[in-house]
Amino acid sequence: CATAVTDPGAKDSNLSNHRQDELSKTNSVNIIRAQTASVRLTQRSVGRSSSSSSASTSSASDSDVDKKETVDVPRQPPRPSTPTPPTPTPPTPRPKSSPATGQNSTTASKTKKPTAASRRKRQPALLPSLFPGVPAALNFAAEGEFLEPASSPVLERTRRQLLKWRLSPATPGVVRRVVARSGFKFLPKTGPGDEFDCVESDEWLGYFGRHMKPAEFSAIREYQKVNHFPGSFTLGRKDRLWQGLRRFRVKYGDFFDIAPATYCLPDDLLALRQAWEAVASNLDTSISAASASSVSSTSSFSSGSASDANLDCSGSPMWILKPPASCRGQGIRLLNKWHQVPKRRSALIQEYINRPYLIDGNKFDLRVYVYVTSFDPLRAYVHELGLVRFASSQYDASDPGNRFAHLTNYSVNKHSRTYRPSQQDGSGHKWSLQALWTRLRSEGRNPLAVWESVKLVVLKALLSGQAHIANQVRLLCRRSCCAHELFGFDILLDEDLRPWLLEVNVSPSLNTDTQLDNRIKDAVIADALRLAGFRLPPGAQDPELSSFDSDDYDSDEGGSGGKEKSPAGPAAELDIGLPPTGRPSTSGAPRTVAAAPPSSPSHSSSRLADDERAKRAFFCAPSWRRRLPRLLDGPLTPRDLRCLTRAVDEYQRRGGFERLAPAGGDLGLRCLSCCGGRPSYSSLLLHAFVSRYGHAGKEGINLLVAGCRAGLHKSSDATDRQLWSPPAGLR
Numbered sequence: 001c002a003t004a005v006t007d008p009g010a011k012d013s014n015l016s017n018h019r020q021d022e023l024s025k026t027n028s029v030n031i032i033r034a035q036t037a038s039v040r041l042t043q044r045s046v047g048r049s050s051s052s053s054s055a056s057t058s059s060a061s062d063s064d065v066d067k068k069e070t071v072d073v074p075r076q077p078p079r080p081s082t083p084t085p086p087t088p089t090p091p092t093p094r095p096k097s098s099p100a101t102g103q104n105s106t107t108a109s110k111t112k113k114p115t116a117a118s119r120r121k122r123q124p125a126l127l128p129s130l131f132p133g134v135p136a137a138l139n140f141a142a143e144g145e146f147l148e149p150a151s152s153p154v155l156e157r158t159r160r161q162l163l164k165w166r167l168s169p170a171t172p173g174v175v176r177r178v179v180a181r182s183g184f185k186f187l188p189k190t191g192p193g194d195e196f197d198c199v200e201s202d203e204w205l206g207y208f209g210r211h212m213k214p215a216e217f218s219a220i221r222e223y224q225k226v227n228h229f230p231g232s233f234t235l236g237r238k239d240r241l242w243q244g245l246r247r248f249r250v251k252y253g254d255f256f257d258i259a260p261a262t263y264c265l266p267d268d269l270l271a272l273r274q275a276w277e278a279v280a281s282n283l284d285t286s287i288s289a290a291s292a293s294s295v296s297s298t299s300s301f302s303s304g305s306a307s308d309a310n311l312d313c314s315g316s317p318m319w320i321l322k323p324p325a326s327c328r329g330q331g332i333r334l335l336n337k338w339h340q341v342p343k344r345r346s347a348l349i350q351e352y353i354n355r356p357y358l359i360d361g362n363k364f365d366l367r368v369y370v371y372v373t374s375f376d377p378l379r380a381y382v383h384e385l386g387l388v389r390f391a392s393s394q395y396d397a398s399d400p401g402n403r404f405a406h407l408t409n410y411s412v413n414k415h416s417r418t419y420r421p422s423q424q425d426g427s428g429h430k431w432s433l434q435a436l437w438t439r440l441r442s443e444g445r446n447p448l449a450v451w452e453s454v455k456l457v458v459l460k461a462l463l464s465g466q467a468h469i470a471n472q473v474r475l476l477c478r479r480s481c482c483a484h485e486l487f488g489f490d491i492l493l494d495e496d497l498r499p500w501l502l503e504v505n506v507s508p509s510l511n512t513d514t515q516l517d518n519r520i521k522d523a524v525i526a527d528a529l530r531l532a533g534f535r536l537p538p539g540a541q542d543p544e545l546s547s548f549d550s551d552d553y554d555s556d557e558g559g560s561g562g563k564e565k566s567p568a569g570p571a572a573e574l575d576i577g578l579p580p581t582g583r584p585s586t587s588g589a590p591r592t593v594a595a596a597p598p599s600s601p602s603h604s605s606s607r608l609a610d611d612e613r614a615k616r617a618f619f620c621a622p623s624w625r626r627r628l629p630r631l632l633d634g635p636l637t638p639r640d641l642r643c644l645t646r647a648v649d650e651y652q653r654r655g656g657f658e659r660l661a662p663a664g665g666d667l668g669l670r671c672l673s674c675c676g677g678r679p680s681y682s683s684l685l686l687h688a689f690v691s692r693y694g695h696a697g698k699e700g701i702n703l704l705v706a707g708c709r710a711g712l713h714k715s716s717d718a719t720d721r722q723l724w725s726p727p728a729g730l731r
Contacts (some may be wrong), residue, residue, distance in 0.1 A: 044447040059139040077372055121145045125159060125183070127530065127653055129536040130701060131645045131708040137653065138163075138205075138534040141181040142526035143518070156210070159183070161535050168209025172510035174521050175208045179530065205534055211506060213337040217483070223537045228506065229375065229483045231472030234465040236487075236506030238348050239324035244464040245501075252674055256464065258457045259501045263352040264324070265342060272349055274658065276338060279317040318400065327505065328411035334400035352406075353500060354397045357493040359439060363391045365408045366433065368457055371528045371657060373484050373650060376470035376685040377643075378463055378671075381657035382455055383527065385520045388431040392416035410509075422516050432520060445497065454499045459660045461501055463674050470680075484532045486524070496705050498705050527655035612637045616681040618726055624678060625669075625731055631688040635722040636703075641713035643682050644689055651695045664691035 108292060109370040125147045126136035138159075141147050150156035166182040168178075180186070187204050208227045217230050234240050242262040249256045263272040323331040324346055334352060335341060341349060354362050367387040373379045393405040393412040404416040404689025413419050413429060422428035425641060426435035437447035473480050484493070488508025491499045510525070512518035608616075615637060618625050636644070663671055668687045712721050 006515070014621070016342050079531040123147050125156070127148050129649050129714075130644070130652060131649070131705055133708050133711060133714065134645055134649065135535055137530070137649070138536075139182065140178055140526045142178065143181075143522045145526075146183075147182060159536070164569055166206045166207040166209075168207065170209040170507075172208070174510050174512050174518065175525055179206070179524050182529075206529075206532075214472070214476055218478070220478065220482045220536075221480065222479045223535065224482060225532055225534060226483055227485060229372070229469050229473060229485050230231060230476045231469045232465075232485055232487075232506050234468045235461065237325050238322055238503055241461070241465070241466040241504055242348065244468075245461070247618045248460075248464050248674065250708055251543075255670070256460055258355055258460050258499075263349045265349060266344055267346045268349075269341075269343065272341070273338075276317050276319075318354050318397070318408075320350050320352045322348040322350060322503075324348055324411070326508075327507075328409055332407060333403070334406055336400055340360045353494055356395070357495050357497055358395055359390070359436075362395045362429075363395045363406065363408060364388050364493075366436075366454065366493070366499075367508070367522045368454060368458065368489040368491055369431075370462070370660075371484070371531060372462065372487065372491055373533070374480055375466050375473060376480065377647075377686050378462065378466055378661040379647060379650065379686075380459070380660040381531065381654060382458055382660055383524050384433070384656045384658060385523055386433040387517075387520060388433060388436045389413075390429040391432075392429050401604075407650060415715075417492055424515060427549070431512065431514060432516060435729045439498075450493070450497050450499070453497075454491055455628040455660055457491065457499045457501050457661070459671070460662070461489070461504060463671055467675060481533070486527075486528050511563035523656060527657055530655060531650060531657060532613070533650060533653070565642065565682075608639075612639055614726075617726045619684055620681050622678070624684065628669075628684055628688060630727045630730060631684060632692060633727050634724050636707055636712070637724060638713055638721070640685060641704060641707045643671060644700075645708065645713060647686055647689075648696050648701060650702065659695055662686035662690050664694070 121144055123139055123141055123145050125139055127139050128136045150159050159184060163182075163184040165179050165186050167186045167188065176186075181310050186204075202221065204224060206225050211228045211232070212226065212230075214230055217226075220226060234244060242259065242264060245256055246262075247261055261275065263269075263275075265272070317336060319335045319341075321331075321333050321340075321342075326332075335349070356519055359366075365388075367389060369383040369386055371381045371383070375382075389408045389410055390413070391408050393402055393416065395405050396402065404413055406417070407413070410430065420428040422430045425432050426438070437451070440447045440450065473483060477483060485506065486508065488505035490502040490505070492502050493499055510521050512521055518681055520582075619631055621627070647662070661671065662668060662683065664687060668691065672683060672687060675683065689700060693703075710721075
């Protein structure tokens with residue numbers, strides 16, 4: 001009876017437990033199947049976007065998952081008395097997806113579109129020297145380029161901390177873009193009353209702006225660079241340029257016949273009157289003969305070929321009036337009557353070349369970009385990119401009042417109704433030099449010969465102002481390497497494709513109104529800043545960044561460097577003067593840094609060793625032409641090595657520039673003869689090196705590498721170097 005009473009309760013309890021076990025097992029199976037279905041759907045979506053082979057692989061994996069599910073899911077036991085917990089099946093991991101596309105990371109990486117940064121050309125942050133022991137120069141990124149970080153994080157952090165640029169209201173936009181693209185930070189702008197010797201001026205490395213006053217050049221540190229030479233208005237002012245050319249024409253003859261006949265009023269008024277009357281009366285004597293006869297009496301200067309081209313069919317003279325210190329075509333007009341000539345005020349009257357070379361009936365001139373890194377010795381470059389600027393109206397010599405037919409300045413012609421902007425290179429009223437060379441080639445002309453003659457005109461113009469500018473640098477600058485300059489030469493081609501120099505601009509327009517302007521001027525600025533050889537202050541601890549801008553010259557050839565050799569620079573944490581915050585100091589006291597070691601070039605450059613002094617005196621003697629071929633026969637002095645390594649490294653960084661000077665061979669020798677008096681020793685040294693080894697010949701580079709590897713370029717006090725003695729047979 002007791003058994004009959006308790007059996008129903010036990011049976012009901014077992015049945016309830018069994019049902020709970022069935023429910024839990026069913027839930028586990030449902031969860032596993034839901035996860036499997038999710039995996040299957042994901043793999044099918046990936047398989048649709050992949051290839052057919054991928055789809056077959058995906059379906060095979062699906063079947064494997066089904067098999068695994070059948071094996072892993074436990075079967076229901078036949079009513080166990082004790083419930084068995086289900087064995088959990090680990091979920092299949094979901095493939096990782098890209099946040100942007102939601103696809104598999106592997107698939108997303110294959111279909112990733114290139115970004116604008118990936119399409120840009122990678123450039124090193126530092127341009128290493130060819131020679132051991134010579135630090136690298138800072139690189140600058142042109143449009144479409146970006147700079148890679150330095151080789152080490154510490155080096156990159158140091159470089160970034162010290163890259164600072166001094167702004168000016170006159171800093172062109174294209175310069176700002178190149179400098180910002182290269183990692184520089186901008187310091188406050190230089191206002192009209194701001195002097196360069198103020199406290200925060202110690203921080204910057206570069207400046208590109210207005211032409212400074214002479215007194216401001218002495219405040220520039222040896223590691224800083226400004227974009228103008230003192231005295232460069234000798235080339236930039238029209239009256240001073242023509243006066244220099246006139247002196248060289250009288251002294252050296254037709255070699256400097258590169259400009260039309262020019263008269264500076266009121267001093268040359270009588271000479272201009274004689275030339276005017278010669279043309280107006282149809283005399284058989286040309287203007288060149290009349291001007292040449294007046295040179296001896298009135299110090300005038302004339303060009304014979306341009307004078308012949310000036311006579312038109314009616315015999316009336318055609319002249320062009322220019323203010324001596326204007327730009328952008330301001331104040332320029334054509335004259336054909338004597339009463340239009342100003343008699344008392346300063347002005348330039350220039351013979352008008354009325355038979356220019358025309359393209360589609362339009363007159364044009366060339367804007368050639370010339371970059372000079374030094375005037376003593378002369379190191380000058382001309383860029384392969386330049387502009388061709390057209391007059392916007394058809395040329396008509398009988399209509400002197402139409403400025404749009406006779407003037408080619410963009411600032412003048414952009415106001416003409418007939419002006420057409422360039423939609424593509426070779427169309428409109430502004431071309432590139434490459435488009436002009438293509439056009440000349442299609443007309444059966446030789447563009448290479450034209451370009452060589454243009455470069456020769458540029459070189460002669462630089463020679464006419466070299467002596468004066470080099471003397472100003474010597475008097476006003478701590479180092480000759482503190483200044484560099486980009487000039488804009490305006491060249492006109494006559495009907496025989498002979499180039500004539502019109503003017504030189506010390507601050508050529510760098511506006512980028514069109515894509516053509518931006519492409520050309522951005523490349524020119526980036527190449528010029530690379531050529532400048534910017535380096536960080538001498539206090540930078542890493543030898544790869546330390547300044548190597550010691551003078552190449554002795555006390556009568558370099559800057560005033562022997563007077564003050566302060567290596568002061570901007571850093572503190574890096575032992576170069578920056579406060580711990582990395583911000584410019586606001587205190588009135590000047591910052592000081594630890595002096596450079598005595599063996600550094602900044603100290604050794606203030607004096608010459610006895611053999612260096614003897615070598616310079618020997619080769620700069622009046623008989624320098626006879627001794628010049630033997631200059632490289634003996635051992636090179638430390639200063640010789642520094643001068644030559646700088647010139648060769650500079651040539652390697654030239655980019656789109658072509659070197660004009662130093663020149664070797666007969667042309668270089670003739671340029672040395674036109675320097676006025678005896679050439680400097682550094683000019684003779686570079687001429688001898690280029691004549692023997694070329695600008696960067698392998699044999700010459702190996703010679704310099706051997707000297708630098710021995711450390712001979714660092715100090716004149718080295719006791720283990722071979723001393724120079726006069727060559728045998730020339731004593």
